[in-house]
Amino acid sequence: MLTRLSLRLRIFLFFCLLAAGGIAITVIALWLGLQRADPNDLTSAFVFSGLLISFGLLGLVVGVWLLFDDNVAKPIERLSAQLRARAHAGVDTDLDLQAARYLGDLAPAAASLAERLASTALSTAEAVAAETAHLASEKERLTALLSEIPVAMLLAGPNHQIVLYDAQAAEVLAQIAHPRLNASLFDYLERKPLLDAYEKLAKTGMDVYCTLASVDGRQTYTARMKPLGDAPGYMLIFEDSVARIPPEAARPLVYDFDLLDTPGDEAFENRPLSQLCFVVFDTETTGLLPHKDEIVQIGAVRVVKGRIVEGERLDTLVNPGIPIPPASTKVHKVSDRMVQDAPDIAQAGRMFHHFARDAVIVAHNAPFDMAFLRRHAKRMEVTWDHPILDTVLLSAVLFGASETHTLDALCERLGVEIPETLRHTALGDAVATAEALVRMLPMLAARGMQTFGDVIVETRKHGRLLEDLN
Numbered sequence: 281m282l283t284r285l286s287l288r289l290r291i292f293l294f295f296c297l298l299a300a301g302g303i304a305i306t307v308i309a310l311w312l313g314l315q316r317a318d319p320n321d322l323t324s325a326f327v328f329s330g331l332l333i334s335f336g337l338l339g340l341v342v343g344v345w346l347l348f349d350d351n352v353a354k355p356i357e358r359l360s361a362q363l364r365a366r367a368h369a370g371v372d373t374d375l376d377l378q379a380a381r382y383l384g385d386l387a388p389a390a391a392s393l394a395e396r397l398a399s400t401a402l403s404t405a406e407a408v409a410a411e412t413a414h415l416a417s418e419k420e421r422l423t424a425l426l427s428e429i430p431v432a433m434l435l436a437g438p439n440h441q442i443v444l445y446d447a448q449a450a451e452v453l454a455q456i457a458h459p460r461l462n463a464s465l466f467d468y469l470e471r472k473p474l475l476d477a478y479e480k481l482a483k484t485g486m487d488v489y490c491t492l493a494s495v496d497g498r499q500t501y502t503a504r505m506k507p508l509g510d511a512p513g514y515m516l517i518f519e520d521s522v523a524r525i526p527p528e529a530a531r532p533l534v535y536d537f538d539l540l541d542t543p544g545d546e547a548f549e550n551r552p553l554s555q556l557c558f559v560v561f562d563t564e565t566t567g568l569l570p571h572k573d574e575i576v577q578i579g580a581v582r583v584v585k586g587r588i589v590e591g592e593r594l595d596t597l598v599n600p601g602i603p604i605p606p607a608s609t610k611v612h613k614v615s616d617r618m619v620q621d622a623p624d625i626a627q628a629g630r631m632f633h634h635f636a637r638d639a640v641i642v643a644h645n646a647p648f649d650m651a652f653l654r655r656h657a658k659r660m661e662v663t664w665d666h667p668i669l670d671t672v673l674l675s676a677v678l679f680g681a682s683e684t685h686t687l688d689a690l691c692e693r694l695g696v697e698i699p700e701t702l703r704h705t706a707l708g709d710a711v712a713t714a715e716a717l718v719r720m721l722p723m724l725a726a727r728g729m730q731t732f733g734d735v736i737v738e739t740r741k742h743g744r745l746l747e748d749l750n
Contacts (some may be wrong), residue, residue, distance in 0.1 A: 291352070298344055305336035305485050327641035354682060355383055358388055361679040362693075368726045371695040371718035392650055432518040435508070437539055440465045440474065443513060450502070450591075452518050456494045460582060461589050462539055462557050465516075467637060470495060475504050481514060514551065536584055536593050548667045549733030553721050556702060558583040558669070559636040560714035561594075562706045563649045566604050566613035570651035574600030576614045578632050579707030581714045582639070584720050590715050594635045595707040597622035612704050629653055629660035636666055640732065643685045644713050645749050646670040667732065671713055672746060673739035674720050678727070681742055687712060694719045 289611050313329030358376065365371040377387045398639045419601055432448035445453065453459040456468045465474060470493045477490035488505040506515040548556070561580035567573035580594040597614065599622045609615050623631070632653075646668050655666050675685045679693060688710060696715045702708025729735045 294344055294348055296347060298340065301340040301344075302337055305340060306333050309333045309336060320432060325637075335486070346376075354680070355387075357680040358683070359383070359387060363390055364678065364723045364726055365694055365719070368722035369647065369694055371693075371719070374694065425637075434516050435513060436465055436516060437513040441539060442479070442538060443539045444533060446533055449518065450534070451552045455499055456496060457535075458592075458594060458631070459734070460535055460592055460635065460637075461536060462584050463637065466495070467634070468495060469493065469501075477503075478514065481507060524721050535588075536589075538585060549731065549736070551732055552730055553725060553732060554586055556715075557585075557639040558642045558717060559639040560641060560642040560710050560717055561632065561636070561649065562709040562713065563652060564608075564614055564704070564706050565652060566600050566602060566608050570648060570655065573652075574602055575628070575652050576597075576600050576604060576608075576619055577612065577706040578628055579705065579710040580632060580635055581710055582635075583642075583714055586718060588718060593707065594632060596628050596631065598628045599624050601625075604655050625656045626659040626661075628657055631663060633660065633662040633664070639666065641666045642669045642670050642671060642713065642717055644671045644690075644709070645746065646672075647746055648749075669717075669732075669735070670739065670746065671716055671720070672749065673742050674735070675715070676742035676745055677729075677735075678720060678723050681745065685745060687716075690716050 283749050309329045309332035312332060313326065316324075316328060341623070362371075362375050366375075375387065375391045377391060432446065432452045434445040434449040434453075435443040437443050442459075442461055442465065444463075445459055450459040453468055461465075473490055473492050477488045477492075481488045485507055487507075490503055490505060492501045492503050493499065494501075501518050502520040504517045504519055506517065508514060559582055561578065561581055562579040563575045563579075565573050565575050575598045578594065579596075582589045582592040597619045599619045601624060604614060604616050604619070606724075622628075641650075647670075650664065650668065653660075657664055669688065671687075672685045675683070675690045675693075683689070683693075690696075691712055693718050696712055696719070698708065698712045702711070724735055729738060
């Protein structure tokens with residue numbers, strides 16, 4: 281019956297309930313006070329009636345507020361979050377109209393608008409798809425052309441950050457550390473020879489031949505540095521690299537040319553979200569106690585400029601040095617036999633630390649995973665001083681603290697599918713968290729949170745959620 285009433289009438293009834301309830305409580309309290317009244321001492325009767333009225337009105341207001349919160353405030357908050365998810369994160373699931381059934385025509389109107397938006401987006405997507413197909417064809421031609429070049433090649437911006445690398449260059453970089461888009465070349469090669477070559481390139485505008493050494497001193501490379509014409513930065517070709525990829529094999533490219541124009545000297549708090557590099561990770565452990573249990577698996581992916589970088593993934597088992605309880609193996613499927621020859625936490629931690637260099641670390645319930653890593657920081661000989669972002673708190677900011685904020689619930693709201701075979705694997709959960717993050721970034725921007733600092737200010741308001749989780 282209530283669903284047939286208009287929203288304005290329903291809100292009016294809330295206030296009528298307050299008024300009627302207040303009058304009823306006052307009358308009942310005065311009557312009870314009169315019954316207890318002593319003709320010689322009316323003060324105690326009035327005090328008694330006043331206390332009854334006060335507590336009665338307080339209970340009435342709390343009760344009406346709970347009704348209003350459940351039937352109006354929370355549904356509006358949920359509906360607005362669902363609309364933002366569809367407008368900015370590409371979610372195409374149906375709106376939950378049942379939860380907003382007491383909001384009058386607002387929910388059907390919102391559903392109609394979302395359907396219209398989806399229809400418009402579909403038309404736009406068809407046009408974009410045609411152009412994308414053309415660009416994909418051009419990329420295939422470029423990839424085929426590069427496959428004929430028997431050397432490793434990468435592009436770097438003027439700040440010496442990697443903008444593009446091919447599979448051959450990835451093989452060269454992997455001899456030193458995991459290849460990473462937007463990473464500084466100084467993470468792989470000694471600084472001075474590289475800067476000397478770049479200075480000469482800037483002066484002459486011509487190719488520069490140079491000998492470069494890896495930062496660990498184990499490798500030396502004969503390289504050629506080429507200018508990019510009018511574009512900033514340069515091409516670096518490792519001419520003496522031994523190709524371990526067959527010439528007939530496809531040579532995938534990892535690139536983002538927008539990185540050529542990315543400033544890299546701003547503090548994280550002042551950087552736009554769209555310009556940040558995120559490393560999203562997850563761990564599987566022997567148990568749920570960070571002070572005594574150990575990591576058995578680390579999975580991580582990189583998100584650069586709002587997109588997941590395919591090919592830049594870290595997936596490693598970790599030898600915990602202690603037996604893995606059968607109950608834990610049942611959850612994450614990692615057994616003692618599987619980790620027998622895996623690196624220990626010191627080696628695996630250093631590997632992940634380098635993978636996450638100069639990036640914001642993201643995790644779902646980050647304090648739990650980071651506690652394991654920080655406990656072994658001395659053994660790893662690293663400092664975990666990265667900026668941290670927690671998708672539990674992002675979920676609270678966007679969907680309201682009263683919602684459920686498990687990874688499954690968040691992915692369901694955002695239309696992210698987690699294959700059952702990958703659930704409760706470190707890499708599988710990391711990929712799901714990364715996909716959720718990519719969908720939430722434009723939603724945060726639409727809420728006016730443009731910089732990393734803006735987001736941190738909002739997430740701190742929901743810190744209690746992590747205390748309850750841990």
